[in-house]
Amino acid sequence: MSTTLATSPAARDLAEVTRIRLTDPDAIRRAAAARPKFDPAGLARPLFILAADHPARGAVAAGGNATAMGDRHELLARCVEALSRPGVDGFLGTPDLVEDLTLLGALDGKLVLGSMNRGGIPGASFELDDRFTCYDARGIEEGGLDGGKVLLRVDPADPGTAETLSGTAAAVNELAERRLLALIEPFKSVREGGRVRNILEPDAQIWVNNIASALGRTSAYTWLKVPVVPEMERMMASTTMPTLLLGGEGGGDPEAMYASWQQALRIEHVRGLIIGRTMLFPADGDVAGAVDTAVSLLGQES
Numbered sequence: 001m002s003t004t005l006a007t008s009p010a011a012r013d014l015a016e017v018t019r020i021r022l023t024d025p026d027a028i029r030r031a032a033a034a035r036p037k038f039d040p041a042g043l044a045r046p047l048f049i050l051a052a053d054h055p056a057r058g059a060v061a062a063g064g065n066a067t068a069m070g071d072r073h074e075l076l077a078r079c080v081e082a083l084s085r086p087g088v089d090g091f092l093g094t095p096d097l098v099e100d101l102t103l104l105g106a107l108d109g110k111l112v113l114g115s116m117n118r119g120g121i122p123g124a125s126f127e128l129d130d131r132f133t134c135y136d137a138r139g140i141e142e143g144g145l146d147g148g149k150v151l152l153r154v155d156p157a158d159p160g161t162a163e164t165l166s167g168t169a170a171a172v173n174e175l176a177e178r179r180l181l182a183l184i185e186p187f188k189s190v191r192e193g194g195r196v197r198n199i200l201e202p203d204a205q206i207w208v209n210n211i212a213s214a215l216g217r218t219s220a221y222t223w224l225k226v227p228v229v230p231e232m233e234r235m236m237a238s239t240t241m242p243t244l245l246l247g248g249e250g251g252g253d254p255e256a257m258y259a260s261w262q263q264a265l266r267i268e269h270v271r272g273l274i275i276g277r278t279m280l281f282p283a284d285g286d287v288a289g290a291v292d293t294a295v296s297l298l299g300q301e302s
Contacts, residue, residue, distance in 0.1 A: 013103075013104050014073055014076065014104075016103075017100055017103050017104065020103060027103070028099045028102065028103065031102045031103055032099075032102055032143045032144050033144060035102055035107060035108055035144060036108045036109045037109070037144065037146075038089070038090065038109060038110055038111040038112070038146055039109070042089055042111070045298075046265065046271055046272040046273075046298040046299065047089045047090065047111070047244065047271060047272030047273070047274075047298075048087055048088050048089050048090075048272055048273050048275075048291075048294060048295050048298060049088075049089060049090040049091065049092055049111065049113070049244065049272065049273070049274040049275075050079065050082050050083060050088060050090070050091050050092070050274075050275065050276065050279060050280075050291075051091075051092040051093070051246070051247075051274050051275060051276035052069075052075065052079055052091070052092070052093045052097055052276050052280065053092055053093050053094050053097070053115035053118065053134075053149070053276075054069055054276060054277065055069050055070065055072075055075070055094075056094040056096075056115065056118035056133075056134060057118045057119070057120060057121055057122065058121050058122060059122060061277075062277035062278075062280065062281035063277065063278075063281040063282070063283060065281070068277075068281045069277065069280070069281070075097075075280070076097075076100055076101070076104070078280045078281070078287050079091070079097070079101060079106065079280065080101070080104060080106045081287045081288060082279055082280060082287050082288075082291045083101070083106045083107070083110065084106070085288055085291040085292060085295065086292075086295070087291075087292075087295035087298070088110075088291060088295065089110065089111050089272075090110045090111030090112060090113065090146075091106075091107055091110050091111075091112050091113070092112075092113040092114075092115060092149055092183075092274060092276075093112075093113075093114070093115060094114070094115045094118060094134045094135070095114065095134060095135060095139065095143075098112060098114065098143070098145070111146050112144075112145045112146055113145065113146060113147050113148060113149050113181065113183055114134070114135030114139065114140045114143065114145045114147075114148050114149070115134050115135060115148075115149050116132050116134055116135045116136065116140075116148045116149060116150050116171055117130045117131060117132045117133065117134070117150055117151055117164070117167060117168075117171075118130075118133050118134045118151075119131030119132070119133040120151070120153070120164075122195070122196070123194065123195060126160055127160070127191075127196050128153055128155050128158040128160040128161050128164060128189065128191075128196060129159075129160030129161075129163045129164060130151060130152075130153065130160075130164045130167075131163075131167070132167050132171065135148055136171075136174070137171065137174035137175045137177070137178055137180065138174075140175070140178075140180060141178045141180065145180070146180065146181055147175060147180045147181025147182060147183060147221070147223075148171060148175050148180065148181070148182060148183065149183040149184075149185065149225065150167075150168045150171050150172075150182065150183070150184050150185065151185045152164060152165070152168050152184055152185060152186045152187070152208070152211075152212055152215075153186075153187045153188075153189040153196065153198065154186065154187070154188055154189060154208050154211060155188075155189045155190055155191060155196070157190070157191070158189075158191060165211075165215065168184065168212075168215050168216075169215040169216045170216075171216075172184070172215050172216030172217075172218075172219075172221075172222060173216045173217050173218075175221060176216060176217070176218050176220060176221045176222075179221065180221060181221050181223055182216070182221050182222045182223070183222075183223045183224070183225050183244070183274075184212045184215070184222060184223070184224055184225065185224075185225040185226070185246065186205075186208040186209060186211065186212035186224065186226070187199070187204075187205075187208060187227075188204035188205070188207055188208045198227070200227050200229050201229060201230070202229050202230055202231040202232075202234055202235040205226060205227070205229050205235050205238070206234075206235055206238040209224060209226065209235075209238040209239045210238055210239075212224060213239050213240075213241055219241070222241055223241055223242045223243065223244065223271075224239060224241045224242075224243045224244070225243070225244045225245075225246050225274055226243055226244075226245065226246065227245075227246055228245055228260045228261065228264050232263070232264045232267060233267060236264075236267045236269065236270065239269075240269065241269070242269055242271045243269055243270050243271060244270075244271060244272050244273060244274040245261055245264055245265070245270060245272070245273050245274070245275075246274055246275070247273070247274075247275035247276060247277065247278040247279070254278075254282070254283065254290075257278065258293060258294070258297065261273060261294070261297055262297045265297055265298065272298060273294055273297070273298070275294060278290065279291050279294060
């Protein structure tokens with residue numbers, strides 16, 4: 001059965017979240033300070049992190065539905081269900097979602113990463129000048145988060161890429177100064193017919209992984225978030241950074257998708273999965289089942 005707001009444990013609490021935002025906004029800060037934090041010992045095992053930072057840049061499609069992630073109440077309900085499953089270690093999101101989920105208690109004990117640059121709106125002329133419009137390193141530290149995530153799309157033909165590279169290097173520096181994780185999601189990209197397309201091929205990913213790994217004055221706290229591409233072992237030989245695998249929009253063959261993740265997870269420095277839409281909006285509507293299947297690929301108890 002599809003997860004819906006009406007059947008979610010979050011349903012009764014969402015009205016309270018709005019009331020708190022209206023009458024006591026400082027409660028968000030207090031809840032963040034009181035939130036039980038992730039045990040760093042958990043970094044020794046493969047990780048499963050739920051991602052839901054897509055809506056901030058207008059990317060609300062999932063599973064073939066153009067507006068699937070556009071209903072915030074439904075999205076929160078699905079996030080709460082996914083985060084409650086055994087083996088789910090963390091969450092990646094923008095401040096609005098992180099704060100809602102903190103008030104709901106869904107992030108207790110989780111590794112939480114703040115999404116930083118969401119200004120590259122799909123289809124905009126400035127898309128690859130991907131500005132830092134969400135978290136900054138100060139906000140991540142003050143919110144008690146464990147690190148930040150940066151989307152880095154590199155198109156040699158688009159001058160906006162230069163500002164994104166510079167902004168990413170600055171973010172890496174500011175996070176490292178605070179000993180916070182910097183998760184970079186790099187792609188080689190091209191603009192075709194006014195739309196940006198990421199090149200999901202091994203040579204392209206090798207090229208951009210090397211660019212991403214060298215950003216900032218230190219790489220000590222840098223991790224990568226990469227797609228599954230052909231020749232994964234050859235592609236992953238391009239970096240020594242701890243690396244998480246991303247999912248995608250979903251809507252394809254789930255069995256083939258899971259098989260590709262399982263094979264890639266055999267590579268030693270692939271340290272887990274950071275998946276969003278394919279878990280939150282699976283074709284059969286079974287959020288718990290999708291999450292449990294993905295967690296099982298890591299060898300964790302599901």
